[in-house]
Amino acid sequence: MSKDPIKRKELASSVSPEANRSKKHNQEECSIQCQWCQLWVHSKCANLKDEECAILRKPSINLVFFCTTCAPNLDEALEFIEDNKTDKSVHSLVSKYDSLAQSVKDLSSKIESLFSRNSNLQMEIDSVSESTTTHTQPNEKPTSAATTLTILDELADRERRSKNLIVYNFREASDSKSDTPEIKDLIKSVFDLDVNLTKVARLGRRNESKPRPLLISLEDVLARGSILFQSGKLRNFDQHKNVYIAPDRTKME
Known part of the structure; x- marks a missing residue:
């Protein structure tokens, strides 16, 4: 069966209209819309009780209704619905893939930024370490702990300024x-x-x-x-x- 919506419209229009179907929904009477021809059918003409009609019309009820004219084409209608669901599932998967790809791209950018910041920090540490060595007296050998504290204090001071x-x-x-x-x-x-x-x-x-x-x-x-x-x-x-x-x-x- 063709998935083309124009073809579906042609199939629906080829069904001769009946007196018990209408293009408009009557608010005063309980009627239900055919999922194939999209016309409204009075509950009595569809052999439905008003209570059954009201239940079928609830959005939370995952049921579809076909009028007596479209019922012979039930197999085609079901195939159309399944194809529709497949298209929606594929579209949903493509959207999720695009979202995931964007997340990976954003994460890569953040990782690259972190590597850049780490490189700059290492350069600052090397610069401070060199400055510390330069300011040390020739015969003085600072302990590693003292050097580390000096470097950390210097970096903190630079950050404050x-x-x-x-x-x-x-x-x-x-x-x-x-x-x-x-x-x-x-x-x-x-x-x-x-x-x-x-x-x-x-x-x-x-x-x-x-x-x-x-x-x-x-x-x-x-x-x-x-x-x-x-x-x-x-x-x-x-x-x-x-x-x-x-x-x-x-x-x-």
């Missing part, structure tokens, strides 16, 4: 509270960034001859990188041409 920047030669107001809005205005006007600052503080003792360095801590590490990358734009502004921005580095760095 990872969102920090230090702004030099930025005008210092008499009221330290005004530093926050003023540095945010600079970042907006020069770099066109609206940033959230978690910390703003001057470093060292006040010096009347020049402004103290200004430590700022940003909420977003990407914004920090963008500011550093564009820091050369400060030279284009007369009021900021002597200002420069640097990362907050550890002593070993």
